[in-house]
Amino acid sequence: MADLASRISKPSDAPASDAPAPAEGNGTEQPIDDGLNRGLIESSYDVEVKLSDLQNDTDNPLASGVSSFEELGLSKQINDGLLAMNFKKPSKIQEKALPLMLSNPPRNMIAQSQSGTGKTAAFVLTVLSRVDFTQPTQPQALLLAPSRELARQIQGVIKTIGQFCENLIVEAAIPGSISRETGVKASAVVGTPGTVLDLVRRRQFDVSKLKVLVIDEADNMLDQQGMGDQCLRVKNMLPKNIQTLLFSATFPDKVMNYARKFAPNANEIKLRHQDLTVKGISQMYMDCPDESKKYDILCKLYGLMTIGSSVIFVKTRESANEIQRRMEADGHKVSVLHGAYEGQNRDALLDDFRSGRSKVLITTNVLARGIDVSSVSMVINYDIPMKGPGDREPDAETYLHRIGRTGRFGRVGVSISFVYDRKSFEALSQIADWYQIDLVQLSPDDWDLTEKKVQDVIKSSRARPEYAPSALGN
């Protein structure tokens, strides 16, 4: 099978543990795919060298040309909120997008930046800058997200950055959250499209004074196969001159054309697909002998999964349940979250995962996008994400979002994708080709080497507290 995957490297080519540190922060336009073992960090010395390089690297999405948020002209209350979050310096997307989004008259924006690089704060700062706090119960900003978990997370970010903005009220418009008696009584509303549509139709959400519409994960949200129709219906009910901001790490061409109609005359910040992967994520794959062995291999990885926190992505809710049942029967502690769970249950499950009460979460694509839990050091693609009729095509976008649950804002992490037959192997090879990345092979036959490769990365992230975001902003 090796000939199918020029980008999938074999351990015999060069063991990951013998590799030099990745060429991060080299300040050139070259793709950093310098061979086989990108993202593996060998020693604390290398880590420190890379960290200091990060700050001067113009290609680095976390490095920006301004030295503080104050230079972006934000209000004192907002700056105080950023300080409370320990955000000292804007990331590149924040630096580039904010002046464009804050200028008047307001212009639309289509903005792309790698996972975990601070897109949320970029649009949240715009929302907070546009809201008139003397009208706290009048909806002025609407933010749409694809899952209740992401909507709640964004609501939390607005509240935290806006903690010094007097009279700021932020509500989540997700199933079960808005009382039928009162309706929406907030200046900023974060919701999922179906619930928002329902509230507007029932006249429980006055949209007449909305000034800003943000669509996070916009490529997914505008996709005609998904929530595109609901988003369009919502948009058609909003004021015609509303400022529309579309954000995502991925914007496939076919969605981009539609996005330009949805947000006309927008400023655009785009990335090339070969620049989309996050350098701190060591992408690996597990060559499983056949499908039936995947489960045993997953269990063998359990010890590595619990060094930090881990997310296991599977294709269906049923297989998520089944894997949890088997793993628990085999003595492992794992939780499962997917769309069949009732809303409050889902909230509690994610809260437990965020707080570290649960450390291994099995889920479906419902959590593939946007979820920000900094302790996640490993992502497992138990099933390679596929799309199209009969799941014929690899889903390169979902792959990128899934692995992006680790390696947040300069941290390091590992992704392990399971392949077991020609189809899964080819799908992963195509994804690797698309992003021009090299994946490191893990072998179930040499467990010592596998453990070493994974541990080298995860331990380096845990051992070094200076990976905390504030260190990158200094």
Ligand SMILES: Nc1ncnc2c1ncn2[C@@H]1O[C@H](COP(=O)(O)OP(=O)(O)OP(=O)(O)O)[C@@H](O)[C@H]1O
């Ligand atoms: N300027 C900053 N300084 C320090 N930390 C930051 C800064 N901006 C954002 N962060 C932190 O970085 C992490 C990732 O940010 P965020 O969730 O916005 O990423 P994202 O770009 O939206 O990713 P995704 O594409 O996965 O949705 C968050 O924990 C956030 O608090």
